[in-house]
Amino acid sequence: MKRIKTAIVGASGYTGQELLRLLLLHPHVELVAATSRQEEGRALSAVFPRFSKVDGADLPFMLPDPDAIAATGAEVAFLALPHGVAAEIARALLERGLKVIDLSADFRLRSAATYEEFYGHPHPAPDLLEEAVYGLPEVRGEAIAAARLVASPGCYPTSIILPLVPLLKADLLEPSTIIANSMSGVSGAGKKADLSLIFCECNESARAYGVPKHRHLSEIEQELSIAAGEDVTISFIPHLIPVNAGIVTTTTATLKDGASAEAIGRVLDEVYGAMDFVRLLGEGSCPDTKNVTRTNFIDIGWTFDPRTNRVILMSAEDNLGKGAGSQAVQSLNLIFGLEPTAGLQFV
Template sequence: MERIKTAIVGASGYTGMELLRLLLVHPQVELVAATSRQEAGKPIHAVFPRFRHAPAAELAFIEPDPDAIAATGAKVAFLALPHGVAAEIARALLERGLKVIDLSADFRLRDAAVYAEFYGHEHPAPDLLSQAVYGLPEVRAEEIAKSDLIASPGCYPTSIILPLVPLLAEKLIDPATIVANSYSGVSGAGRKADISLLFVECNESVRAYGLPKHRHLSEIEQELTLAAGEQVTITFLPHLMPVTAGIHTTTTAKLAPGIDPEAVGRSLEAAYARSAFVRVLGRGGYPDTKNVTRTNFIDIGWQYDARTGRVILLSAEDNLGKGAGGQAVQSFNHMFGLEETAGLQNF
């Protein structure tokens, strides 16, 4: 099979580095472009020595110019760019015939007004929102396969949405009682100079941030509302924890009246029985970030608190893997009719 010519736009950040790690050795990918304004002209291995001797590691970073990217013959581009920046390049690449998998927030929301509310500026390409597919493969595999524009989900949302979707769809829990507590590794903040993210500031400490209205709430509530068939508003409490990568989320909600708690386990098992990357640990299963980092897996366990009538959902994933680069590659595989696990079979 002819390998698919692929570009990574914004390849020098943490998510870009994860995309490089996966795509440089993907059996059906030929990496033909990697962009970085800061590193333009340098070969990939000079910026990331870990990739020395990897296929295409001699490829030099280029400026993020749409014409230059299209000239490489790329059929698809992964965008690992900040929100507000990705949309302009996405439009230009779509106009040049490329498929686009955007890892920013620019196309995750269906409503431009909600985007403006949560991101503090008008949406840069509202006319493209109806074209984009929210790239959660376990929920929208068929739509992803037919789309030219994928909005890859955020890291926190993935860890919250996947455990909740089947329970909301089957009316097993009360949507008005959902509370999600999440803890993320520091790489989730991006590769940037920020005093609050220095080692001494983060090490041996845990802190909440982004309260009470973290930006990811917008896509979380959008997707949960679609699953429930009614408006869902939740409490979301994100925290920074002193590890490089990984997300652990504990989500609680009241069990709906008359529902057997064991229905929760049956629902999760049925929803993800054929999923390559969702591992359901069952009642009393406690996900651990060390078991999912550097992979595309999300582990989900659950418990029931009879004292409070609340279901406790536990999930763990790699914020750079299933929460970003790995999930984007999973969508890429669906877009091009490949095995869903291609290039992602690492444990």
């Protein structure tokens, strides 16, 4: 089978490194370009010695020049860039015939006004928003397969949206009562020098941040509103915890009048039971990040509290995996008609 010539733009950050790990080992991918302004000219294995003696790891980092990337023959590019930066190069690569899987926030929202409200500046490419497909494979698989531009979801949104969408579609929950509490490893903040993220500030400590209006709320509410068929506004409280990677989320919502708590497990099983990367743990089971880190799985458990009439949904994922790099590779597999699990089984 012909290997897919692939580029990673912004390959030296935490998500970029995860994409390198996955794509260097992917049986149907040939990595032909990896960009980094800081590491230009250095081999992947020199910057990341863990890749030494891995086939393809002698590839040198290059500058993120669209013409140079296209000249490598790349058919698809992953963009692991900050929001506001990704849109410009996405447009340039699309114009040169590449498919684009963007891991920034630039194309996740349908509304340019909502983007400006949450990200603090006008959208850099509003004309592309209608074309972009929100890249949650378990929800939008067919659309992703036909897409030219995929907006890969954020890490927190993945952990919140996946458990809720089937239940909102089945009209089991009161949307106005949804509250989501998430805890994430420090790698979720990105590879940057920030006093609040150094070891002595994070170790043996936990704290909330980004309240009451974390940027990820915009895409969470967008996708939940689509599922519920009405505008949904939720409370979302993210927390930083002293681990490298992993997200655990607990979401609660009131059961609708007339809805049965037993339907929660049945609906989740009907929607996700046969899906490769959703592991349903059943009623009363609490997911653990140690079981999902370095995988593309999301583990989901649930319970019902009859005292408060609230459903409690629990999920765990790797913020660099199912919340970022490996979920984006899942989209690549869909776009190119590969096995859904190609390159993603316990890597």
